[in-house]
Amino acid sequence: MSNSAWEREHIWHPYAAMPNPSPIYQVESAQGVNLTLSDGRTVIDGMSSWWSAIHGYNVPELNQAIEKQLKNMAHVMFGGLTHQPAIDLAKILLEIAPNNLKHVFFADSGSVSVETALKMALQYWQGQKNTKKTKFLSLTHAYHGDTFGAMSVCDPDNSMHHLFRDILPQHIFVQPEIESLRTTFAQHHHELSAMIIEPIVQGAGGMLFYDAEVLKEIRVLCNEYNVLLIVDEIATGFGRTGKLFACEHANIQPDILCLGKALTGGYMTLAAILCDPKISQGIQKEGNILMHGPTFMANPLACAVAKASIDLLLVSPWQQRIQNIETQLKNGLKPCLQSNKVADVRVIGAIGVVEMKEVMDISSIQAKLIEQGVWLRPFGKLLYTMPPFIASHANIQQINNAITMQCS
Known part of the structure; x- marks a missing residue:
């Protein structure tokens, strides 16, 4: 039995059935805004690990703080x-x-x-x-x-x-x-x-x-x-x-x-x-x-x-970073409103939300997002992003593009 098959049978993930029928993507490493998966693909983490990794991953200052305290x-x-x-x-x-x-x-x-x-x-x-x-x-x-x-x-x-x-x-x-x-x-x-x-x-x-x-x-x-x-x-x-x-x-x-x-x-x-x-x-x-x-x-x-x-x-220049992300999310997600699948688009700070009219097939959409190099965790009718504050203009553009493709 492969590791992925064994895991689906034995490890219980959040808000999931057991055994878990949904795909699980194994992360090998993380750096900056990127997660590297076990199959070699790299995806932008548009979720900041459930809204927490605001500086991204493998941050030298944070690594050093833990290493120093650990001694x-x-x-x-x-x-x-x-x-x-x-x-x-x-x-x-x-x-x-x-x-x-x-x-x-x-x-x-x-x-x-x-x-x-x-x-x-x-x-x-x-x-x-x-x-x-x-x-x-x-x-x-x-x-x-x-x-x-x-x-x-x-x-x-x-x-x-x-x-x-x-x-x-x-x-x-x-x-x-x-x-x-x-x-x-x-x-x-x-x-x-x-x-x-x-x-x-x-x-x-x-x-x-x-x-x-x-x-x-x-x-x-x-x-x-x-x-x-x-x-x-x-x-x-x-x-x-x-x-x-x-x-x-x-x-x-x-x-x-x-x-x-x-x-x-x-x-x-x-x-x-x-x-x-x-x-x-x-x-x-x-x-x-x-x-x-x-x-x-x-x-x-x-x-x-x-x-x-x-x-x-x-x-850090966090206020300017958040303002830049907000502006880019507003501009980049606005075209979703033209889709008859979409009920609403809303943005504040580094939060961008596209609310669909119908409940989504989460596993299918996640697979498509990963193909676009983006990791998001949609739920219900909501396709949203809360990226790390260090996300670049190109990172946010890639997230926007991945989201808008799911609205077409």
Whole structure:
């Protein structure tokens, strides 16, 4: 039995059946924006490894950060101990994040950061001896992760987690429209612990965009009705939408901020939850502690490479790079609108989305894209790209061409 046949029989891939009937492409190496496959073909990674590898692959500065840290220690528990990489990373996160955020909790994945944020909100209200505020408000088409707490604040009807809707806690969902938001807050504020949102861009729930005025109104309503605001920037943080953090489009400050994905430049799994001091002070009333502690939280290797990734981003001309990518995606994908297969084309920052009218044959389209030298991960009706920020004009042109060919 060949390696590929054995793997399809035994290794379970994300969002796939087992045994896996879909083609799997083996990667031998990665350099810059390119993945080299086992058959010798090279493809541009238009997905940034699920939106995380913003600097591309095999980055000397990030390699060096891990190699240097590895000589000291690969890991040490964070309970009762600390280390310099965690301190350095926390410092720079608080320097670049909204300035009301003063405390950092490290976790080991985006989903776990959402779990932690939800716990923070619930424990905050417990500290205020308010036992009624136990619900969360989320947007329709929201996606916040695959663990159970995170799934409960994903849209129960329009997300991939609808299979679990009957066993998950029941929360409240609202359209990202100002009047709907005002009505929902007025009706439910007494039971709302927090509202959790993906700012400006809703990712895996449909790659949908909404206006900054809606984001501003959410912050106003949370203040007016005494509801905490959790901002999930796992997908949008670190420049993806053209701002360092997407909440900057509306110039708002969250009470709790979740970060992940591009935090380490795609090198290792790590997440961070930042909060306003009122959250931590509210929790610790009467000696309470935050009841969360992942084994690998603040992993030194991950913290070291995350600090190096942020340093690299900040010294790069990232704003101009994102602007160039946005302009090129807008121009290059616009012809897709002429196809009767296409429902919509939308672009913001380094995100380009073509929404088809019908669900696609993903395996067939992926094979065609690879023939064009491009790796993308379409889902449902969505053919989209979130390329590394270092992608050249020629790289983006190749991605655009590969996408538009699937629309003809």
